[in-house]
Amino acid sequence: MQDEQRALRVGLVLGDPNAARPDSARLVEILDDMDLVDLVCIVASGEEATSATSLMSSALALETAVTRQTARDVPIPGLHDRDILPADPGIVPDLDLILDDSGIPAVEELAGNAEHGIWRLSTVDPESGFHAAVTNAPVTPVRLWSFTSEEEGWRRIAETEFDTKFLASRNLLFQREKAVRFLTGQLARLALCEVPALEALPDEVPDDKAASVLQLPQYVGRVAAEAAVRSANTIRARMGGRPGRFCLRLAEGTALTFDPVSAVEFDAPAGSYWADPFLIAHQGAVHVFFEVFDYRSGRGHIAAGRLNAGRLHFVGDAIRTSYHLSYPFVFQHGDDIFMLPETSEGKRLELWRATDFPLGWTLHATAMEGVSASDSTLAKVGGDWWLFTNLCEDSFDDFCSELHLFRVDGPDLAEITPHPMNPVVVNSRTARGGGRVFQQDGRLFRPSQDNSHGTYGYGLNIMEIEALDMDRYQERLVRHITPREVPGTIGIHHIDVLDGQVIFDVRKR
Known part of the structure; x- marks a missing residue:
């Protein structure tokens, strides 16, 4: 093990630290507690990249509203005690790594400010996990992507799998919460000089495979069937x-x-x-x-x-x-x-x-x-x-x-x-x-x-x-x-x- 006493200087890029996703707030809390990490918060502005069509986005929004599978945005822990920097390459200091939790494409301009470039989880995409739920996949893949100033495009450096929840909106929330510990585990390995965690694999886009609009009727039918089975099992247990x-x-x-x-x-x-x-x-x-x-x-x-x-x-x-x-x-x-x-x-x-x-x-x-x-x-x-x-x-x-x-x-x-x-x-x-x-x-x-x-x-x-x-x-x-x-x-x-x-x-x- 080398340099195990020096903490990684990590910049975390957020879209709005006053209204962060719950999994983002939890990530900040865990990073604050990690002896291996010295955290700097960065705020970026702009539109998030997304992989879904407008119709698929509307379907997910409707399901979220009907089933109330949503999570209220919260301020990041210790918000008012932090120096939060703008996502400006001229202002952000030299770092070991930048974690992008915003999904904003302009963050790529910061790659030269970090020795190991930028990491981004696939769950940053607002429709992440939608395809797995719609197609009834046994698991949902969660990928960790890397972007550096030396390489062209994003490269996949690590991947794991979590169980797929039958509701797409719930699956999104579940994958995001679970991905936090996947990310911090990869950070620990980087801090302890396992670089990279896995061999980098080239891929075209850093997001989940998009679901087809044609799959929506089948998905709706399967959700109804699953809800009926769960209700029947509850009644069976009571009887x-x-x-x-x-x-x-x-x-x-x-x-x-x-x-x-x-x-x-x-x-x-x-x-x-x-x-x-x-x-x-x-x-x-x-x-x-x-x-x-x-x-x-x-x-x-x-x-x-x-x-x-x-x-x-x-x-x-x-x-x-x-x-x-x-x-x-x-x-x-x-x-x-x-x-x-x-x-x-x-x-x-x-x-x-x-x-x-x-x-x-x-x-x-x-x-x-x-x-x-x-x-x-x-x-x-x-x-x-x-x-x-x-x-x-x-x-x-x-x-x-x-x-x-x-x-x-x-x-x-x-x-x-x-x-x-x-x-x-x-x-x-x-x-x-x-x-x-x-x-x-x-x-x-x-x-x-x-x-x-x-x-x-x-x-x-x-x-x-x-x-x-x-x-x-x-x-x-x-x-x-x-x-x-x-x-x-x-x-x-x-x-x-x-x-x-x-x-x-x-x-x-």
Whole structure:
């Protein structure tokens, strides 16, 4: 790592700092908190570039008005305490990088003022994500573009994907909020001398592919159908049905080889579902801990079971609280058995210790007070303990897009150090945890969820971790399982393995 002590001098170009988009205001707030960034705000004037026809723009505006999928403009944080510069090459000082959040073409004149030129997200376009929603794409691509004084035109330097929302107006807001952390992650990599984040790829225009007017009738019909399905599922749940329920399945093999189709299935009683199973051996028996979700209350709690001769025997409830619990990551450390369940609704991490295994537990430690974290997993790799978790800081309550990594002192969680490149993964297809981090044949793997196709828990990934330290994090996909390989399901999103037994969950319509 080089020059890690010097902050990047970053200029952020805004159209109107008194009436910024909420995602722009959030970007300013995050940049202010980044030790790696020294922020300068710049204001530009002019017309934004757009990719859509006037009819498509009118259709989006009408949908926004009818569905109220809009966000009120706000002043940027600390507006009156900032020196805001005009977008004049003669006034803007020498910078390392300029971020264009205005979409105004005249900003290109500032490229010579920054060593790394200008970066712009595709979500700056007012119709970004419209094409993905209109065509029912499984994901919406978000691209980061670069413009320098040495190159002709804009060049794509990084790209990610987020789940597509079925309403185009909502998809636009969602992509913009999610893109903020994608951008700040790329900034962290630049500050830590990863230049560029990806090989630059030439492209003609820095915007999303435009939707065709001819696709509008099909889109309207699909929106109506989706709204009807959601209403029907709400009624089904109230009448005792279990729309979108998860079931547990048991197979033999490893995470890389098991057959999800031939597995034995275990279903929950009426009015509930079972999900997020974890295995642990204790006194000669194999126990299973899993989420029990109650449709009536809309909350989950943790239950325990025992495996015997290929069957799951329900033992009883293990942990109940007044808030939702799931993802009961259970592990042994020394003579103690601990559990780190998801407690995002309680806005903190909670580590529980078994006092009368498997049903007796006491709260052992808490950490990250005030933070909503989901699907947290501890892993000891070499001599270091690592916490893998999914955080949510946006208005959509979406934990599926960002993987955050922390080095910790151990199960007590007394000392927590964030990875400098957090979030280390930003992508709806791979970020969210899907089970225990494990080693096999000298290789390190992380199960993760594929949250695409508008479905929570659509698919399961096995990611191989290729680099893990405080300087780098890198992983690659080695197995991907979706409903296409598992007939009769709409999702598969969690796995755990112990001594040749593989337990996982599937989702049904």
